[in-house]
Amino acid sequence: MITLTERQRLILKAIVRDYTEGGNPVGSKSLVQELPVKVSSATIRNEMVRLEDLGLIVKTHLSSGRIPSIKGYRYYVDHILKPEKVDGRDLQVIQHSLGGEFHKIDEIVAQSADILSQLTSYTTFTLRPELKDSRLSGFRLVPLGNHQVMAILVTNNGDVENQTFTIPNDLTGDELEPVVRFIDDQLVGLPLQDVLQQLQREIPLKLAKYLQNPDGFLDIFGSVLSKAASERFFVGGKLNLFNYTAQQNPKTLQSLYSLLDQTDNLANVIGPPGQRIQVRIGNEITNDLLKDYSLITATYDVDRHGKGMIAILGPTAMPYSRMIGLMGAFQRELARKLLDYYRYFDE
Amino acid sequence: MITLTERQRLILKAIVRDYTEGGNPVGSKSLVQELPVKVSSATIRNEMVRLEDLGLIVKTHLSSGRIPSIKGYRYYVDHILKPEKVDGRDLQVIQHSLGGEFHKIDEIVAQSADILSQLTSYTTFTLRPELKDSRLSGFRLVPLGNHQVMAILVTNNGDVENQTFTIPNDLTGDELEPVVRFIDDQLVGLPLQDVLQQLQREIPLKLAKYLQNPDGFLDIFGSVLSKAASERFFVGGKLNLFNYTAQQNPKTLQSLYSLLDQTDNLANVIGPPGQRIQVRIGNEITNDLLKDYSLITATYDVDRHGKGMIAILGPTAMPYSRMIGLMGAFQRELARKLLDYYRYFDE
DNA sequence: AATTAGCACTCCGAGCTTTCGAGTGCTAAT
DNA sequence: ATTAGCACTCGAAAGCTCGGAGTGCTAATT
Numbered sequence: 161m162i163t164l165t166e167r168q169r170l171i172l173k174a175i176v177r178d179y180t181e182g183g184n185p186v187g188s189k190s191l192v193q194e195l196p197v198k199v200s201s202a203t204i205r206n207e208m209v210r211l212e213d214l215g216l217i218v219k220t221h222l223s224s225g226r227i228p229s230i231k232g233y234r235y236y237v238d239h240i241l242k243p244e245k246v247d248g249r250d251l252q253v254i255q256h257s258l259g260g261e262f263h264k265i266d267e268i269v270a271q272s273a274d275i276l277s278q279l280t281s282y283t284t285f286t287l288r289p290e291l292k293d294s295r296l297s298g299f300r301l302v303p304l305g306n307h308q309v310m311a312i313l314v315t316n317n318g319d320v321e322n323q324t325f326t327i328p329n330d331l332t333g334d335e336l337e338p339v340v341r342f343i344d345d346q347l348v349g350l351p352l353q354d355v356l357q358q359l360q361r362e363i364p365l366k367l368a369k370y371l372q373n374p375d376g377f378l379d380i381f382g383s384v385l386s387k388a389a390s391e392r393f394f395v396g397g398k399l400n401l402f403n404y405t406a407q408q409n410p411k412t413l414q415s416l417y418s419l420l421d422q423t424d425n426l427a428n429v430i431g432p433p434g435q436r437i438q439v440r441i442g443n444e445i446t447n448d449l450l451k452d453y454s455l456i457t458a459t460y461d462v463d464r465h466g467k468g469m470i471a472i473l474g475p476t477a478m479p480y481s482r483m484i485g486l487m488g489a490f491q492r493e494l495a496r497k498l499l500d501y502y503r504y505f506d507e
Numbered sequence: 508m509i510t511l512t513e514r515q516r517l518i519l520k521a522i523v524r525d526y527t528e529g530g531n532p533v534g535s536k537s538l539v540q541e542l543p544v545k546v547s548s549a550t551i552r553n554e555m556v557r558l559e560d561l562g563l564i565v566k567t568h569l570s571s572g573r574i575p576s577i578k579g580y581r582y583y584v585d586h587i588l589k590p591e592k593v594d595g596r597d598l599q600v601i602q603h604s605l606g607g608e609f610h611k612i613d614e615i616v617a618q619s620a621d622i623l624s625q626l627t628s629y630t631t632f633t634l635r636p637e638l639k640d641s642r643l644s645g646f647r648l649v650p651l652g653n654h655q656v657m658a659i660l661v662t663n664n665g666d667v668e669n670q671t672f673t674i675p676n677d678l679t680g681d682e683l684e685p686v687v688r689f690i691d692d693q694l695v696g697l698p699l700q701d702v703l704q705q706l707q708r709e710i711p712l713k714l715a716k717y718l719q720n721p722d723g724f725l726d727i728f729g730s731v732l733s734k735a736a737s738e739r740f741f742v743g744g745k746l747n748l749f750n751y752t753a754q755q756n757p758k759t760l761q762s763l764y765s766l767l768d769q770t771d772n773l774a775n776v777i778g779p780p781g782q783r784i785q786v787r788i789g790n791e792i793t794n795d796l797l798k799d800y801s802l803i804t805a806t807y808d809v810d811r812h813g814k815g816m817i818a819i820l821g822p823t824a825m826p827y828s829r830m831i832g833l834m835g836a837f838q839r840e841l842a843r844k845l846l847d848y849y850r851y852f853d854e
Numbered sequence: 855a856a857t858t859a860g861c862a863c864t865c866c867g868a869g870c871t872t873t874c875g876a877g878t879g880c881t882a883a884t
Numbered sequence: 885a886t887t888a889g890c891a892c893t894c895g896a897a898a899g900c901t902c903g904g905a906g907t908g909c910t911a912a913t914t
Contacts, residue, residue: 187906200858205907223864223907263671302649304661306852310669314651322657324610324667326851399768402761410757414749421746504673505653534877547887552878570878570893 162214162235169240170195171207172216176228176236180477185225230442230476233454237439237480244485250279251489258497265289265319268501270394272470272494277397279486282404282474284396285426289466289498290433291389292353294319299343299381301336311384315352317465318505321388325380338370339377352389359385393423393430404475415449433459433467437487442476454478458487460495465502470494509561509582516587517542518554519563523575523583527824532572577789577823580801584786584827591832597626598836605844612636612666615848617741619817619841624744626833629751629821631743632773636813636845637780638736639700641666646690646728648683658731662699664812665852668735672727685717686724699736706732740770740777751822762796780806780814784834789823801825807838809845817841 164172174194178186188201188208195204208226211217216232219225228236257275262268269288276284298314307329312322346366347355355363359382367374398420405413419425429447437458443451450473457471470490472483511519521541525533535548535555542551555573558564563579566572575583604622609615616635623631645661654676659669693713694702702710706729714721745767752760766772776794784805790798797820804818817837819830 185906189906201906202858202860202908203856206857209908219907221865223905224866225906261673263673298652300649300651302647302659304647304659304667305645306661306665308661308665308667310659310667312649312651312657314653314655318653318655318673320651320655320657320671322669326608326610326665399761399765402757402764410749410760413757414746417749418746532877536877548877549879549887549889550885553886556879566878568894570876571895572877 162216164211164214164235167197167199168207168211170197171204172211172228172232172236173240175217175226176233176240179227180479183477185220185227187225190225228477230444233441233476233480234444237441241481241484243488244481246485246489250486251493253279254490254493258493262501265317265498265501266392266394268494268497269468270396272490273394273396275396276470276472276486276490277400280472280474280483281397281400282472282478283398283400283420284473285430285469285471286394286396287427287430287469288392288394289317289462289468291315291317291319291391291466292351293464293466294352294388296343296348296350296352296355298348299340301340301380303336309380311380313384313388315388316505317502319388321384323380323384323387327376339367342367342370352385356385356389391424391427393426395420395423395426412449419447419449429455430457430469430471433469435459436491437484439480439484452476454480456480456483456487458491460491460498462495462498462502465498468494468498509563511558511561511582514544514546515554515558517544518551519558519575519579519583520587522564522573523580523587526574527826530824532567532574534572537572575824577791580788580823580827581791584788588828588831590835591828593832593836597833598840600626601837601840605840609848612664612845612848613739613741615841615844616815617743619837620741620743622743623817623819623833623837624747627819627821627830628744628747629819629825630745630747630767631820632777632816632818633741633743634773634777634816635739635741636664636809636815638662638664638666638738638813639698640811640813641699641735643690643695643697643699643702645695646687648687648727650683656727658727660731660735662735663852664849666735668731670727670731670734674723686714689714689717699732703732703736738774740773742767742770742773759796766794766796776802777804777816777818780816782806783838784831786827786831799823801827803827803830803834805834805838807842807845809842809849812845812849815841815845 171191174191175186178190178194188204191204192199192201208217212219212226215229216235217226218229220227254275257271258268265288269286273284273286276286294315294317296313297316300312302310302312304310304324307326308324309327310322310324312320314320359378364374364378367377371377398417401413401416405416429445429450431446437456440455440457442454445451445453445455452475453473454476455471455473457469459467459469461467470487472487474483518538521538522533525537525541535551538551539546539548555564559566559573562576563582564573565576567574601622604618605615612635616633620631620633623633641662641664643660644663647659649657649659651657651671654673655671656674657669657671659667661667706725711721711725714724718724745764748760748763752763776792776797778793784803787802787804789801792798792800792802799822800820801823802818802820804816806814806816808814817834819834821830
């Protein structure tokens with residue numbers, strides 16, 4: 161456990177702030193003017209030697225100013241930083257953008273990623289409230305004519321998933337009736353996870369009683385079901401990558417872009433829902449591509465409708481204080497909006 | 508009209524090829540070895556002076572080798588180039604990727620953009636066969652319970668568009684019946700364009716006979732309808748931008764990315780369906796951001812189901828011959844696949 | 855014991871110079 | 885009409901200088 165004197169903390173704080181704002185290593189002379197205590201540059205230099213011994217700041221070369229190390233950011237975030245009160249205008253932007261009418265959870269969550277990236281100028285991810293606790297509340301097969309049929313799956317949370325299939329022969333209501341009855345009797349009310357499991361074994365057996373050849377139906381049902389039960393990430397502000405990654409080589413940028421396009425990887429990056437707000441800095445992120453970035457994640461809680469996540473990806477030199485304040489506000493607003501949305505389906 | 512001697516054409520052709528492959532300005536000495544005719548470097552230099560006077564090649568500085576000008580590429584494409592026979596493996600990739608089973612036109616067309624970008628290492632756009640000639644062949648309102656209703660629109664080409672709406676009160680079959688009857692009687696069979704027009708004036712009036720308060724329904728119907736009637740572009744290989752644009756500054760790259768993300772702009776870039784294969788080079792493209800790139804567009808024809816487009820965006824120094832050959836093959840394969848797909852809905 | 859002034863030392867980066875090689879245009883000879 | 889020969893040009897890479905910002909250390913001061 162590292163303990164710092166008050167003056168050392170002030171110096172570390174000032175170094176973090178200066179470097180984050182200006183992007184240049186910070187020297188002892190410029191600190192003299194900024195510190196609230198009156199000391200000479202030589203004293204600051206002596207203190208900096210101690211901070212460096214503790215591994216909190218480093219030099220870029222033998223006679224350069226100092227920049228915070230990962231450990232330094234860590235200490236700053238854990239022990240110095242106070243979340244900034246969120247700006248009134250920012251709050252207004254959030255409330256206004258979430259204020260409109262939405263017809264899908266996914267729309268709200270996708271929109272959230274965009275707002276957050278706009279407010280931060282960084283890249284953001286959002287994950288909708290987990291689907292694993294959702295229950296199947298309805299399934300429809302709508303014949304569209306022309307050898308097409310649309311399968312629609314509805315959950316108790318109001319999520320709707322659908323897919324159109326082309327089939328060899330048109331279906332009639334009579335053929336569908338036993339299938340629909342089977343679903344209603346046996347599966348409605350079960351968590352999607354359970355249905356997904358049963359799909360492997362029980363369902364084909366049971367369905368055999370109702371249908372001659374259940375394979376076609378199983379494909380359709382399984383496909384919509386797994387679509388409905390899969391996690392979905394939304395990414396906002398991909399273009400912002402260009403802004404905070406300027407000095408890097410283009411290959412790295414390309415890899416990053418590619419990472420952000422494969423949204424199924426993002427689950428590993430963000431990690432499971434956890435404490436309310438979490439900051440991971442540099443190599444604390446379990447992905448080598450992101451070892452020079454920082455990731456702020458937050459879990460939002462929509463009561464019994466599950467938990468979701470929001471995340472901000474940016475440079476390690478990031479205005480953490482503002483970001484964390486913003487995250488807190490967003491967390492609350494999003495949870496509130498979603499609760500409001502879910503009210504429809506609770507009655 | 509420019510006329511060149513045979514030797515001049517050979518020189519221009521070699522310059523285009525060398526520069527396209529190597530990326531460096533081409534000098535007289537290296538050409539000596541490559542030309543099929545035996546001449547000295549001095550002779551080539553003399554010829555190059557003439558080609559430069561005609562504006563077909565330029566120097567990057569006073570004593571550098573030559574690179575083709577836009578006019579030079581133009582001449583090459585129009586008068587020298589022969590489309591390369593498409594590689595057997597490439598053809599196999601195309602056929603295999605289009606060979607699978609699809610449930611939507613859009614899936615096929617989106618997949619096409621990906622295949623083409625993979626084969627070319629460039630960025631590609633595809634536009635599905637125009638929807639404007641599609642006719643409305645069905646409309647459904649499916650109550651999902653929980654204050655939700657799904658609107659489904661089907662066209663005679665088998666396109667299905669759907670959207671879920673949250674409504675204040677649950678609908679019953681009885682309430683929907685007159686609306687569905689109205690659509691069937693009055694609108695089914697009409698081109699989507701016509702329906703869209705009527706939506707402004709006639710439909711609200713006529714609907715008043717059937718429904719007390721038609722506004723809610725009009726919103727829903729209009730929303731799905733305009734979704735169904737809108738053009739949609741698919742972009743493939745956005746990441747490839749990083750490869751063929753390396754030397755450019757990152758700001759340009761960012762703008763380009765942004766352009767490709769706003770797919771509604773792409774209609775202007777690609778232009779209307781036209782001749783079968785068209786090459787636009789540098790400033791011939793009506794978009795300043797693309798003035799250092801080339802665009803190859805092709806129109807594919809699916810008989811009475813309309814025409815669509817495919818396009819390749821790459822550097823001006825592009826292996827045109829291979830690209831055009833590939834474009835031709837792709838054009839045919841895609842048209843064939845789509846015809847095959849449409850067969851279902853023709854019966 | 856903590857702080858500070860003074861100073862020699864380090865290193866980066868911007869700008870300048872040098873050098874090398876590839877390429878050109880021109881002239882005169884073939 | 886073609887070619888050999890040659891002086892000339894320019895860019896890119898490598899080497900150089902120099903100023904500025906910053907450091908650590910020592911000795912003096914509080």
